[in-house]
Each structure stands twice: as structure tokens, then as C-alpha cells.
Amino acid sequence: MNNGLPRPVTAVVIVAAGSGERLGYGMPKARVPLGSDAILTHALRGVAAAGVARQICVALPPGDTVLQELCAAFAEELRAGHDDNQENPLPVLTTVDGGATRAASVRSALAALLDGTEAVLVHDAARALTPEYVFHRVVDSLAAGAVAVIPAVPVVDTVKMVTPTTGDDSSIAPELVTGTAPREELRSVQTPQGFRLSTLIQAHQAAADFDEKQAAAVTDDAMLVELLGVPVHAVHGSTQSLKITTPLDLIIAEGLLEGPLGIRWVEG
Numbered sequence: 001m002n003n004g005l006p007r008p009v010t011a012v013v014i015v016a017a018g019s020g021e022r023l024g025y026g027m028p029k030a031r032v033p034l035g036s037d038a039i040l041t042h043a044l045r046g047v048a049a050a051g052v053a054r055q056i057c058v059a060l061p062p063g064d065t066v067l068q069e070l071c072a073a074f075a076e077e078l079r080a081g082h083d084d085n086q087e088n089p090l091p092v093l094t095t096v097d098g099g100a101t102r103a104a105s106v107r108s109a110l111a112a113l114l115d116g117t118e119a120v121l122v123h124d125a126a127r128a129l130t131p132e133y134v135f136h137r138v139v140d141s142l143a144a145g146a147v148a149v150i151p152a153v154p155v156v157d158t159v160k161m162v163t164p165t166t167g168d169d170s171s172i173a174p175e176l177v178t179g180t181a182p183r184e185e186l187r188s189v190q191t192p193q194g195f196r197l198s199t200l201i202q203a204h205q206a207a208a209d210f211d212e213k214q215a216a217a218v219t220d221d222a223m224l225v226e227l228l229g230v231p232v233h234a235v236h237g238s239t240q241s242l243k244i245t246t247p248l249d250l251i252i253a254e255g256l257l258e259g260p261l262g263i264r265w266v267e268g
């Protein structure tokens with residue numbers, strides 16, 4: 001629900017330029033079928049249904065005409081289902097070529113945002129089933145004054161630090177436990193991650209010169225903003241926002257679609 005505060009002019013960046021090797025389909029993950037549609041189509045529908053974006057900018061694998069056509073078909077689906085009397089205007093759908101890393105894909109999309117954009121939500125296409133209320137929580141937190149805000153859920157497993165074993169120890173087990181993280185302070189972090197646009201641009205400019213090792217260590221956008229020393233807030237995410245990465249995740253996502261989500265997105 002809207003907290004009543006005026007919302008910033010917001011763009012949603014969907015990063016969909018990954019190879020999706022871990023899913024084992026031999027095609028970019030965004031193209032992999034989930035129910036009767038591609039993962040990216042589900043992600044686009046979720047973003048559009050949330051109604052928070054003036055612009056949706058999708059980073060695609062360079063030269064992927066299948067995904068370009070999928071985005072064009074989605075733009076048509078949006079237009080066909082849009083009523084000019086609706087409260088939210090039709091979002092502008094833009095596509096850009098993604099980069100070699102997730103961060104490079106985000107940078108490419110940031111360069112294509114419309115003038116006047118005040119806030120940006122960066123969302124993984126792989127989190128195709130993220131509920132609308134998560135988008136609203138993030139945007140409402142930005143409206144309330146957050147500069148950076150991420151959806152997060154408590155960690156259910158106990159998490160330990162380990163190091164590889166060496167010498168004689170390596171015949172006992174491959175790793176040695178070096179510590180246990182305090183679980184009540186840990187969160188699993190999801191997307192969409194929301195930022196004031198100027199802050200995210202600054203964070204990504206600072207990261208543009210990272211060497212290969214540093215670049216590989218960047219797994220989300222909030223990390224880069226943390227490096228600037230800017231506070232990052234967290235709102236409650238959803239277990240439904242799972243990141244479809246492995247074949248097991250795809251089975252879970254299919255199961256979710258057959259349940260209440262199927263009624264909302266497939267029939268609704």
C-alpha cells in the first residue's frame with residue numbers, strides 16, 4: 001500500500017543478459033520457459049502489474065533477437081491491455097545490450113534512462129515471480145526518504161565461514177570451519193533494489209574501473225552503494241521472489257505458477 005507520500009519518478013531496470021548456464025537449458029535464462037511463457041515475460045508482467053515504473057529498461061544479451069522480439073511482443077500486450085482512463089500511464093519499454101558482468105549490464109541500462117528519472121529499481125529477470133507488494137515496499141521506502149533500499153528475508157540456515165583444508169587435514173575433509181555468523185543479524189537479499197538515480201550512477205562510476213577479481217565479487221547494486229558510505233535500508237522481501245538459478249528453482253517456480261500466482265498472471 002502507498003504510504004501517502006509522493007513517489008519519485010521511477011524507472012525499473014531488468015537485468016536479463018546472463019547466460020543462465022547453471023540452469024542447463026543451453027540458452028539464456030531469460031528465454032527459458034516457465035509454464036507457457038519465458039522467464040523474462042513473467043518478470044515483465046510482474047513489473048508492469050506493480051505499476052511503479054514510468055520506464056522499464058531491459059538489458060538483454062547482445063544480438064539476442066529472440067529476446068528483443070519477446071520484449072516487442074510484451075510492449076504490444078501492454079498496449080492492448082491498457083485503458084487510457086487507468087491511473088498509471090503506459091510505461092515506456094526500452095531494451096539495451098547487456099555487458100560481460102551484471103554490473104556492466106546495469107550501467108548500460110542506466111545510460112538509457114529517460115530525462116527526469118529520479119529513482120531506479122534494479123531487478124533480476126531471474127526473480128520472475130516477485131510479488132507486486134515488494135515493488136511497492138521498495139518505492140514507498142524511497143518516497144519516505146531512503147536513498148538506497150533492498151528487499152530482504154531472514155536466513156533460515158545457520159551460516160558458517162570456512163577455509164580449504166591443507167596438508168594432512170585435507171584427507172579428513174575438504175574444508176575447516178572458522179566461525180559462525182550470528183543468524184539473527186543475517187538476511188538473504190533480493191531484488192528489486194531501489195536507489196535515488198544519482199546515487200546509483202555514482203556507485204557504478206566508482207566500480208567501472210574495478211579489475212576482474214573485484215568485478216566478479218560484485219553480486220548486487222547495494223554493495224556498490226555501501227562502498228560509497230551511503231546508508232542502505234532493508235524492507236521485508238518475499239520467499240516467492242526466489243532467484244531461478246538451478247533446475248530445482250525452476251520446479252519450485254512452476255509449482256508456484258500452478259497455485260495462486262497462476263490464477264493472477266495466467267488467467268487474470
Ligand code: C5P
Nearest residue numbers: 015016017018100101102105124125126
Ligand atoms: O548470474 P546471476 O544469477 O547473479 O545473475 C543475476 C541477474 O543478472 C540475472 O537476471 C541475469 O540475467 C543478469 N545478468 C546480466 N548480465 C550479465 C550477468 C547477469 O544482466 N552479464
